[in-house]
Amino acid sequence: MPGVARTGAVAQSAGTAVPGDGGPAPEPGPSDGDTGGGRPPGGDGRRPRRGRRVLKWSAAVLALLITGSAGAGYLYYRHLNDNLKKDTLNLGDNKVAAPTPNAAGQTPLNILLIGSDARDTKANQQLGGARETFGSTPLADVQMLVHLSADRSNMSVVSMPRDTLVKIPKCTDPDDGTVHPASNGRVMTNQSLGHGGPGCTVATWQELTGIHIDHFVMVDFAGVVSMADAVGGVPVCVDANIHSRDGQGHGSGLKLEKGTTYIKGEQALQWLRTRYGFEDGSDLARAKAQHMYMNAMVRQLRENATLSSPNKLRRLAEKATGALTVDPGLDTVKKLYDLSNELRKVEPKRITMTTMPNRYVGARVEPTEDAEKLFRLVREDIALDGRDAAPEPSRDEVSEDAAAPDEEIAVQVHNGTRTDTLAPAAGRAGTVAGLLRKKGFGQATADTVGATREKHTVLRYPSADLEGDALRVAEALGIPSSAVKRSTEVSGVTLVVGADWREGDTYRAPEEDDSTPDSAQPLNGADDSACMKVNPAFSW
16 A cells, blocks of 8 residues: 555544534535534634534444453443443334344344434533534434344444435333324434434334344444544545545545555544545545444554553543443443453454445435345345355254144234335235145134235244244245244244235245345455545545
């Protein structure tokens, strides 16, 4: 890689103002300038909008979790526990079943990282700017799902653009019982945080993706810059000299020479904010730069010996815990430390960063068909780097539960054929229940309650003693054993006829392509050769 430079940038503390006007998130386009916080090298100190602030908190939190730096909290355990803020995990009415353990009894782990723009303290207001927005409804401007595979061999990260149009479900505020009704149509996903807290952002993700989320970690402005700087400089690369500033003052002010530079403080803020000058100037280019930064930070934390100092680790733990809000499952330093140990099992070369595939709808974006494919890969615990081990033995080979005779197996059949564009196939539950009775399952009954949405046909069972029965029903109908799931949401063997079986007596399992879509822009965590492409108009 061309020349390496180390900057002498002064670290920006939590008490240093990063001005902004706190207005609504800007629409993509030339007006969305990236004016940097503080005074950039050679810049004029113009005041940026909230929409152009750095998305740095996600990098800091992800890196903290992966490296296990929270272990320093044992030095003053109770104090750090008190630093942590806690909130309810899921404020929605609908729950997503937890994944079925693999043959070794292991289950994947999904953590939602949320970056809040809250200005509910003086420090947050200074960092976010715009005094008139003090105490205003916070927005979840950064949302990233971290998926740790069941066998702890690989990790996938899916980021969702803040302007993604989604349906926010009904959420109930756990503090005062306020009920926030479901959104009237689709709205920007970052609004979910204002519907009762991070638990509504979790509920929104689960509704959209069908992915069971185990935990969330949310961080606000205060302490983010110093928390990131505590780990030292982070190496980033550009393929040409760059100055992110145009004649109208748009841009972050980032000014770097071609090659690799170790950045921190103000320059790190500028890097993560930069849109003008990177590739086509879109938010997708900015997301790519953020992923590069996060990968580099993770590598630095794993390899940098400076963090072996107990004092430095203690300072990092102090700043990190003071900036975090977590769910009850992560409400102590020990729990965070245990989580970090799980995440540390994954080598950087098995970490894959992605952006949710999307397309523009006016000035906003919406998930594409590739996004649903990406969500499915995460749901099914398929490594996004394509390096999964050989498939496990089929479920019927490893199940220890013998099936009861067919005529004694009680099966409830539910109609899940409704889709976003199609009404449910009328009488489908009754048709398939009748098919089962013809095959000898005399206790098969149709659930006549309203139809739901289920993309693929699935068999659910509540406990290990019914696993064999569920597998037997699947075998009789030609449903693959991978579609048999253990779930606490059912009380007996339950067959949900999905949108992939709207008609006919024979189920044909769809052939699935398990490769990560190119539109997700996957980036490998060990790729230290990645370099941002500079728009020639911003080179010097």
